[in-house]
Every structure is written in C-alpha cells, then in structure tokens.
Amino acid sequence: MSLSNLIKNWSNFRTRRPYEGQYDDSPYKWAMVIDLDSCIGCNACTVACYAENNLPVVGKERFGKGHAMHWIRIERYWGEGETLETEFPERGAQYLPMLCQQCEAAPCEPVCPVGATHHSPDGLNTQVYNRCVGSRYCSANCPYKVRYFNWWNYPERAWPNPLELQLNPDVTVRSKGVMEKCTFCMQRLRAGMDKAKTDGRILADGEVVTACAQACPTSAITFGNLADKNSKVAKMWKTQQVDLAKNVQEKTEDGIRGYRILEDLNTYPSIVYLERLRNMAS
C-alpha cells in the first residue's frame, strides 16, 4: 500500500465488506461447510492440522496455562443453555470443530497496528508472520478466540531431534512473539492455484482440500471455492440458504440447517455449520 495507492483507492479501504457480488470477478473465494450431524468428534482433523501446519506440541504445563496451539479444536458442549436440564446428556454430546472462520468482515483485521493480518483477494484472513509485532490486538478482538500466540519459542522444545524432520517445508515454523491461526492450508491452495494458473485454468472442485477436510473420516468438512458456482461448497451454501454478504439469513422454509456462528456480531464468517440432528422421538 503505497501512499499514492492509498489515496487513489481510498474508497476501497472504506468499503464495508462484504458486499453482494464481491467475488463475482474473483476466480476464488475459499469457504467451508461443516456438517455437525456428521462430525463425530474424533480429533482426526486436529492431528492432521498439527502434521500439516507444523503446530508445536506445548506439553502439559503450558497447555494448562492456556498456551495450546491447536488451530482447529474440537469443543464439546453439553447444552445450549447454562445447565444440563436432565440428569444425563441424553442426546449425546455436542461436538464443534472450531477453527478460524475466515470472516469477511473480520474483527481482527482492522485493528492490527501493522497490517499483519489482512484480507486476501481469495477471501482468506491471512497472517503475515514477518510483519507481526505481537500486540495481540487481533486475538483480543476475535470473537471466536481462534488466534494463537507464540507465547514461547516453541521450536526450542517442540520438536526434539529427529522429530523436526517431520516438519512441513512449505509452512513456516513460527518463532516466539507472533500470532498465528488457521490458514485454510494456504500452502496447499497456493501450490494448487499456481499449478492451475500455469495450466491456464482455475482449480477444479476438490482438487485442493485442507488437511482437516482431507482427513475427516466422516467427510463432515467440505472445503471449496465459493466463487465457483458449481463447486460442492457453493451448492451447499445455496441449498442451506446462507448468503456470504448477509448477516441475517432469510430461510424460505423450516428445517434448513445452515447457519454461521455468532453471525449477529456482523463478522460474516466463511464457514457454514449445519445443525446437528437428533431423533427426538428416540
């Protein structure tokens, strides 16, 4: 952002995101659907993320201090209210895979003093490690608390030799003092998009998926390109009647499961969750 660029495109900076047709001209807008009725809470996605994205294992003491670095975490709730109304959780547990929602109007983005987190043209909320100074304002502002800060110099202890040989060379190993978060497996997307560009096409649906979606044994996670109207994810958003650019979704009928989490905060997340189902007659 040079100064002249800043002045010239001032209206862009002032545009409220998202708006209808924002990605009409863009080849890509990455998005996800997570079916909570399929999610079984098995943690395969979590481990896949550790493997793919060089997440450090922090150990018991640091985990206990709240320094865990799981970009995707499985939350387990017992109920929607404040207490369990029955003696037992009769309808099972409520599992929720929570990862960066890649909000279109991300509360983390405008507050970063150095612009280390910003919106990419393909709709990702990116984090530039080199630029991050570690003010943690983004994390303070994130309603989902899915940003993870490098409280320690994790590489010192997380991969005792030869565990470091497993590290993914496509992904930076973060040093102390920077914020990090789910990238929708940016490195996979980047490689795929570059390859597609070389071939003079756009990525086919399912050609590149995130590590969590790839591992998920129940295929509860669907990842894809929302800008491609024929992609599975775009069709799912449409069937579920969730509009990226709306903060209140109008549904034509009952029983349509798609919703976005904390939508009332006007964050416009890129992840649609599908309601968990239970046979209440059982």
Added chain:
Amino acid sequence: MSHTVPSHPQMDVQIERKFVPKQKDLGEDVNWAQINKDVLRSLEKPRPAFWIIFFSALALFSFGVYCEVYQYQTGMGVSDLNNPQVWGLYIATFIFWIGMGHSGTLLSALLHIIHADWRKPIYRYSEAMTTFTLMTAALFVLVHMGRLWQFYYVVAYPNERWVWPNFTSPLVWDATAIGTYLTSSLLFLYMGMIPDLAICRDNAKGARRALYKFLSLGWQGTDRQWGNFKVAYMTMACFLMPLAVSVHSIVSTDFAVSQNPGWHVTSFPPYFVLGALYSGCSGIITLFIVLRYVFRFEAYMTQPILNKLIKMTFAIAMVWTYLDLIEYATTWYGSDEVARQDLVYRATGDYALQFWGMIFCAMVMPFTLLIRFVRQNYVVLLIISLILNVGMWLERFQIITPTFAKSHYPWTWTAGWWPSWVQWGIVAGSFGWFTMLFMLYCKIFPSVSMYEVKEMVHEQNMHDKLHGAQAPAHQTALGAIPEMNGGKI
C-alpha cells in the same frame, strides 16, 4: 493578557476581576529572593527522604528490568498471559499511566488559560509528572509486544517498500496520539522552564552551569523575550488542551471499537478522559505532599492551594463516578445480553474483590475529602490520594481482565486467571522507573516555577497594596537575586 510586568496597563483591570481569597495562597513571608533561594536549594540538598525514595525506586526499576529481560529472552509466556487473556496488567497499567499524565496538562494548560493563579507553584512538577507518566506508559506499549525488537513497524516511517502501519487500527492512533502528546508535553514543560533555567544558569558552576546554559537558550529576560515567550506559551497551552482530551479518548477507542462485552460502550471516551483527570489529580496531590516534605516547599505548597486541588479532584471524581454508573446502567438496561452477563460477572465473579475494591477506593473514598481533618492532615491525605489511585488502577484492571475472562465465546472463558510475578514485577518496575525519573528531574530542574511564583507574590502584593496592605520592603526587581547560595549549585 500579560500579568507579569507590574507596570502593564491592563494590570488594573485584571486585578479588578480577581476573586479576593479568604486565605492567601502563599504565606506573607514569601518574597522574590526567598523564592530563588528555596527553589535553588531543592536542586542541591534535599531531605534524606529523597535518597530513600530515589534508591527504592531504582531498586524497583532494576527488578522490573530483570523481569522484562527475562520475558524478552524466554517469551511472553512467562507472564502467564494466555489465549483469551492476551493483555493482562500490561495494558491495564498502560492506561493507568496514560491517565496519570492528563492532569498535569490540565493544571498547566487549562488553568493557565483561565488564569487560575493558584496553579503556579504546583504546575511545574505536574507537567513533569505528565511527561514521565507518558514515558512510562510508552514502556508498556513496548513491554506487551510479542516482538519488541520490531516495535518500529508501528511507526509510520518512510521505507523503500512503502509499507505503512495500518491506519485503521486504534493502536496506531494510540501510538500517534501518545507520541504527539509526549512531544508536546515535553516541549511545554521545557518551554515553561526556560526563564527558570536562566536563573539556574546564573547561579550554577561547572557542568551544571553548562547544562543550564545550553538549555536556557540565551534567556536574558528582556521584554521582547518575555513577550514572545508569553505568546508561545499560551499558544502551546491552547494546543495542548484538546490534545489531552483526544489522547485518552483515543486510548478508549482501543476498547470502544471492539465488540467485546464491557468494551463496546459509547460513553468510553469521556469516561476515560475523566478517569484520567481523576487519577492525575490524585497523583498530583500525592506528589504535592511528597515534594513539599522532601524539598521543603512548605512556603509554596500551602494549605489553600492544596484545598483547591482537592476541590477539583473531588469534582472530577464525582463526574467520573457518574459516568461509571451510567455505563453500568446502560449495560444493565441495554439489549446486549453478553455485556450484561459480563457486568454481573465483574461484580460477582472471580474479580469481584477488585471490582468492589475499585468502587470503594475510587467512588467511596473521595467523600473523605469532604472532611476538613483529612484535607489538612498531610499523612492522611497522602494515604487517601494513593488509595484513589489504587482504585483507578483497579478500574483499568476491571476493564481488561473480566472482559477477556467472559467474552462472547464460552469455550475460551477463563476461571480465576491471575498474572504471574513477571507481570507484577514489570508493573512495580514501572512505578520505580517513574519515581526515579521524577525524583531525578526534581533534583536537576526547578520543580517549582520560580518566575511564576514571583508573579503570584507580586500580584498578591499588588492586591494588598490596592486593598491597603503593605508590600514587603525587600521586594526587588524580577530576576535580581540578593543572595546566591554561595554559588554552589
């Protein structure tokens, strides 16, 4: 405008307007020569308490430096900050120090503009307090940074890649506002000191003389110099007033632009500014009592002045209390369920002790200022002024910690989160750093404005003269000093 040159034609008009105090702000025996003597003595030989305070502060500061180095080397993790609790004491104390910095300007600039002369003996150190509290606050911006060594990314500096800071971030506004405010305050402090530095220069020897000579910029006390000086000083005062208001308003946007419960409050900017003035005034009272004793300023820091200061503090405290209560009221009656829950949590949850501590220290304790005994007993007042600031610090703690502990996302709530010793050490170190700088300042520079107190004495005498009182016989011309303290400075 001017009220320094006795023969000025406007003088009479001004005196006409002046309220006749029941009790004079300065004692009868204060004369110009005595002023120089007393103030210059403060640069020389304070009471032993000075050294006790100074070295305690140095020790605290050293410990703070140790904690910071440890944190720098090991990682922010040593502070026990964690995923929701990302800021902890660092930002709370940052706001506290910024707040402390507000009353100095208020006293020096606002009261200067409205010609409240009682500010004169106490504005200099208040301004110094402002400067040093801002420097302390700036430290916290650095301390809380995960990558301190890259702090300059926040500054908008020209670079070959044209990478700018993010101008939409309140933190950049913060950095800008604080930077401006610090520069202006420093300039204002320095500017106001020039005539006094000249006096020091004339009375000092050796290295100190060279220092004062360099700093007094060739001040001779000519009419032209005084004229320019007065215009510049008033301009600066007028500039500083809105600036001071804007700085804490901007700091409040750090929180107010966020959607977090307890932060998303429209009344935050005035609330923060008033809170800042409140803690600043309490700080000035504290330092008033300390300096009065340490540097033997009994003749200048008098009961009537203190009384006025207390009145002002009380008034500010009441406005602040009002704003605080309407914040609770709007939250309670508002539609934001999470914010209401957050309010209940503050009052009844893990940090209830701190919450009620704040209510007690910052809302109830000011009422003790209505008691004459309290106002007149320096020891009691010292303690109360400190309690008020403890209350204000707790208020900042209240804004940060419970909000993070119970934000929108229930999974990441924390229960009973508490900062580690490293955080406490750095906070303590900041108090040491401030006290150390402030005491050093008072030892090196005149912490009571000599020329303005002289003006005050003069005006008091003129007043007396007009109303039949006799001016002291030994009143001499401005700047002329009969006794030189042996030229030892």
Added chain:
Amino acid sequence: MSMGNMDRRDFLRVLGISGAAATLAGCGNTAIESGVEEVMSYVQPQDFVVPGIGVFYASTCTQCGSGCGIMGKVREGRVLKLEGNPESAISAGKICGLGQAAVQAHYNPDRLRTPMMRSEGGLIPVSWDKATQMLEQRLGPTSTLKGDQIAFLTGDISGHQRVLLENFLESYDSTHHVLYDAISRVTGQAASKAVLGAEQPLLNIDKARLILSFGNDFLGAGVSPVHMAAQYAKFRKAPRGTLIQIEPRMTLTGGNADRWYPIKPGTEGILALGIAHDLLQHEEFAKGVPDEVHALVKQYDQASVSEITGIGADAVHLIAGQLWNNSPSLVIAGPGAEGHAYGFSNVVAIQLLNVILANRGKTIEGQAEHPFPQLAPLQGGYRALAKLHEQMASGQCQALLIHGTNPVFTSPSNLPFADSMEKVPFKVAFVTHLDETAGNCDLVLPLLSAMEDFGTHVADYQPNGVELMVQQPLMEKLYPESRGFGDILLDILKKRKPDSYTAFPDYYSYIKTAVVKAKPVFKVTDSDDHFWEDALRKGVIKWEGKPTALEAKLSLLEVPKPRGLEADYPFYFVPSVRPDMRDGRHAYLPWLQESPETMTTIVWDSWVEIHPKTAAEMQIREGDVLVVQSATGSVRAVAYIFPGIQPDTVSMPLGQGHTQLGRFATGVGVNPYKILDPVFDAHTGELALHATRVTLRKTGENQNVVKDEGPTNFQNGHKLVATLDADQAKLSKEI
C-alpha cells in the same frame, strides 16, 4: 475432475514403482533389497523426484489392527504426512488421528537406535554383531530349544509376518505362539462365533435404520473406526438412521447417539432380554424362536429389567418399539457388555436381538471368506497370557520372544508378568521403543519403524471383499542399526534351515515371492513384476469376496448374573479405552498426548470421571486428587465431573502411567490396569475388564485439571452447536 471423485487429487501423483524406488527419494539412499548404497544426485534424479515437490507412496497403517490403507507424502527423502489411501476399501482416503501420528512414532526422539543387552543389572547398548552372536548362540542351529521351551509372545498379527513367525517356531518343533492383547475382544468374538458363527460379523452400518449399540465405541476405539465412521456418515444421510447407545460411561460413539442411556455395568444382557421380552409379545418376532428362549425371556418384564439395569421401564418399551418400527436395525455388542463375569452371556443375549429382528443377511453378515487363512489376523487375550505366565513361572519356558505387546504394563496386578519373566533365562524383545516389557528382557532389538519396513497385513475387519494390505517403506531408515522384524527372523531361519530360506536374501524378497506366487488366486494375468509394482503402487491387493451367511444358535442363551456392588467397594469401575492411546502403546506420541480426549478434553494426564450427583454427595470438586482403591490396588488421579456416566460408576482412561516408553509417556498419569479385580468371564476365562469395584478416597489435595474446556461447557445461549429434530430436517434435499 468429477464431483464424485473429489478426494482424489491428481496434481499429487500417487507413486510406488518399486521398493527400491520408494526409498530413492533423496541423496545418499540405500536400496534396501540389494543392500547396496547408491548416491543419488539431484543433478540427475529419478524423473519423479523433484526437490520441493512431494510425492505420495501407498502403504498400510500399523497403528491398530484396522489395516487402513495410507499414503505417505514424501519429499526430499523424508516422509512428512500421512493421508488415507483412496484405493483401500477400509480407509477410503480417510485417516484417523492415531494413524497420522505414525510419523511421530517414526521420528520419535526416544526410538531405540541400537540393540541393548542386559549386563550387570542394566541394559547397555551393544553392536549388532554382539546381538547376532547372542541370538545365534541361544536360538541358532546349535540351540536345543524345543516345543514349549520357546515361546513367541505377540500382539495382534497377520500377513506374512505371521507366516514367517510360525515357520520360525516350527523350526523348533514349536507352535507356541502366544497372542495377547490387553483390550482384546476375545469374549465378544467367542460369543458372536457361538451364536452367529462368525467372530467378527460384518456390520452394514449404512444400511441400518436404527443402531442399538451396547457399549460399542465403533466410531472411536472400535475394530475399524475409520471405515465405520465413513459408514456412519452414510447412515446419517437421508433417510437418516437413529443411533441408540447404552453404556455406563459415554464413549465417543455415545456422544453421537440420538439417545444415550446410562446402564449399570454388567446388566446389558438383561436389558437385551428385557427388550426381547417386549419384542416377543408380537407374533411376527415370536415365530421361529425356540421355546426355551421364550421361557427364559419371559422372566424379564419391564419392571424387573428396569430395577436391575437402572433404565426406566418406559425406556425399555421405547427402545423395543423403535427396533420394531425401524427395520432393518442393527444391534451391536461392545466391550462395555463383554467385560464382565457374564460378558459372554451378555453378548449372546444381545445377539439374540439381531436374530429376533431378522437383521441377519441385511445389516449383519459374515465377512467374506479369506483365500489365505494362514495370513488372517490372530488375536489373543488374557487367558493365553496367564497360561504363558504359569509356564514361565514353573521354569518350563527357556526362551521368550516378544513383539508388539507390552504385558508388563498391561497385565493386572494378579498376573505379575515381570516376576515370571525373571524365571526365563533368555528373553528377547523386538521393539521400536524401549517399553516396560523390553526393559525386563535380556536382549532388545531395534526394529525398523512402520515407515521403513515392508510387510503385508490382513485387517481385523474386512468391510468389502477381502484385501491384502501391502506395507512399504516410505523413506530410508533413520538408524543404520535398526532392522526389520521379518529380516531378523529370516536370518535365524536361514541359519536353522538353510535349504528352505537361502533363496531369500531378505524379508522383502520373501514377501514379494510369496505374494507373486499367489498371483493366480488374484486372477491377475499381468507379468510378475507388473503385478507386484501395481500392488505397491496401490498399497492393496483385492480379492473378490462375498459376505457369507450367518447362522443363529440360541441354545447358549443363559441369564447373565451381574456383579453387584459391595459395601467396601461402592462404585463400579469402568476403564475407558481412548481411541488414540488404545491399550497404552501409543502414549509416546506427543500429538496424541496433546490431542484432547474428546469427551473430557483433558490432555497429558489420567483422571477419574464422576457423575455430578455423586460428586455433590461426596463433596468432590473438579481437580480433587482422589485415591481409587480396588481390592487389588490403588491409583491416584484428579477428579473430573462428567455428566455422561452412570452415577454408581467411576471411569478412568487406560494407556497412561508408563514407567518406560520415552519422555512423552513416562510420568504422565497412572496405570489403571494395575487395580483391575481378577474377575473372569465364566465361559472364556478372559479377564473381565469392566468388572472391578472400587472405593474413592479424597486426599484433600486439589490440582488444576489440564484440559481444553474452559470453566463452562455450555453454549451460554449462543447458537454454537444448534440441534434440530431430525424429523424437521430436509436431508433428502441437501447436497
């Protein structure tokens, strides 16, 4: 790229030209089968080795017995990440967390790098020369060991490893292959075999309209969780099936149930009889059921069943009604029902439901017959170990070889395996990590990791036809001193029976020869090399196989007698098996230690789960350190208040409390195996894992429970995980 093929990513080529090629991915590689070292330069690399580009090789996961096909991403000679192999019917391109952590087993800093030999009371590193010398001296041609004097103790084993091992024993005229798995399903398998004629019937989860599971954690720590999870996902699609789970402690699967019922441990069979009682009221179910079954079931009306099981009378009726209305249904028994003194009877009673409901042939079938039974997986349980223990204690056993099992850690305290090991003069462990059992051995041999070795596997549970899973190295071995299990056995065999084995330079050539020889059975007409390369490339060789029919023998039905509580031991103790730790062998994998156990979200620890009501009665808060005392021992762990548990029951996870097994496992948690009561199944004699009774004692200490969950586990009114009545959902319209 078609929509239906979205798991296949063609920009990442799936390769696997040959075993040699598989390892030639970087500089300075060794061709394993030839033993020749070759320096490969990037100036002139193989055409598929491009620096910076990862290539995938197919292999087989050995983390559990499921035998999932995997693909390893290899780059610059290093294996980086594992994915599911779409060619495999078992994993179908998916993979679980445990499977992915195999790379950490491979790169684990605590892997054994050289042979260790006992000397002066401790194990010291020695060279292979010395180790081989000792092996030859004890086991070589001059060895006088015969018959039961030598014992080979292994865990779950299949494929050519098993064949070679049996051939190895045969050379001593021995068949003394002892199988031991601490969390074995021997009782359940025996009961299934008795009723249905199949140890592990094929469960068509996706075809069922209703699944009634008695303590079977088929999505978590089950027999083939990745496959079953995929089936479960289909089961949940339109028309959506209903899952009812009955178990004392909520497992991962229980957490996914439409309705979860806590039951008093051990009374599962009686509940099944109660449901049968309800069903048999109806003519259509009653016909064809033998009279003795009628007579037995008649005693169990709803009121008495409710009294025994703790499940409401109306609930019994409700379950029966749903089974009746939703056909085909599927009733599954699991470890929760099996691990009791009458576990066998429980399972028989539960399988009775499948018979009554005529699920046979629809949702439950027999697995396809295996053309090579000698490759089929073998499993064993406690009884086999106890017998070996007696033989060892009596001095009958002269040499003990151990692979793939850790009885010193997993045996309960009534079976002090470490003590009996002392009576055996020569004990050899084949391990990748020095575990508790290996620590008691005289010779410990470092094995290649699963990422470095060849092998063939047959899965415990074959969903679709039959597959032979091929395991190939994904990279060059990390430690020159480590060797393959098959290679070591083959070396000894070559010495003992030179005529039969000198033809095989190594284990690779052994399995290659064996597999290629079986080519006609696979009905393949390719050349040998092509066939073999294809097998390596796909990681799996498939047979056509059709599910077989199940029989229904109900004569064994008897009344299970649950073990009640005693005044001294007022709580049932249910050890839970974590899907990632299993019996504890995976505790050294940091990803798994740090991966929150799903139901509690606790990491790096052991804990005691207590129902909130019980906790309130006993004034126990979360984090209180409790002593869990059984008749045989006690352990200390922190309390965790957990609503998904029957109030008279406490539960602890198995797998932690290692004293050896590397830095990530030792000092973490406690080992509940050691407090299990010696209660055995009346029919099979297997240890009843769920039949222990304990008492709780507070120590007054309180510790922070390290978990991911915060102070609340409710959604605080937000729409985080929303739940919709399945009737209202329009699944059929969804994509």
